Amino acid sequence: MKIAFLSSLLVAVLAMADDWPIFRGGQGLRGVAEGQIASPLRLHWRAKLGKGACSSPVVAAGKVYISTASGALLALDLASGKTLWESKLGASTEAPPLVRENRVYVGNDDGAFVAFDASNGKTLWTFKTEDRIKGSANWVMAGKTPAVVVGSYDMFLYCLDAANGKLLWKLETDNYVNGTPSVTAKRVAFGGCDGQFRQIDAASG
Secondary structure, three states: OEEEOOHHHHHHHHHOOOOEOOOOOOOOOOOOOOOOOOOOOOOOOEEEOOOOOOOOOEEEOOEEEEEOOOOEEEEEEOOOOOEEEEEEOOOOOOOOOEEEOOEEEEEOOOOEEEEEEOOOOOEEEEEEOOOOOOOOOEEEEEOOEEEEEEEOOOOEEEEEEOOOOOEEEEEEOOOOOOOOOEEEOOEEEEEOOOOOEEEEEOOOO
């Protein structure tokens, strides 16, 4: 199956001065991109994604990263669409990746949250939750520790050390956590299927 990136997306991305390394572009999830979209729009390339993809692509340092329904994480060349590397996630994946400091973080439908080397796709560490991960992770400073926060259908929001995947804290909710947490200053904000919106301290949870 071949999936074509919308030409409007590609033209916008190619025109942007900044990367789009996370779902909705940045920690605050504002979904606002800089730059102008040239007209007329045209298709730049197509990329074959196996069984297809439900994940949104992200862009960093001239590469497009996308997770697929066949359980793969792909890194594509932004200019040509050529596959640079492919890594196995072990299960179907809908969560958009997060790219931060030459690492790619993504969770899958088996509840595994994995960190990859953005240069070559090598697995750096894996953290296992108790249920599927549907939303993107976000990055945060947990005190002085660079960290990532991600929700799971096991009803927890997790904060993990970005370097090694060590659990820093977790917060239990009353239902699935299936969205992407927003990060502002020293706080993490998120909603879940329990119908509650929470703001929590990034250092302690």
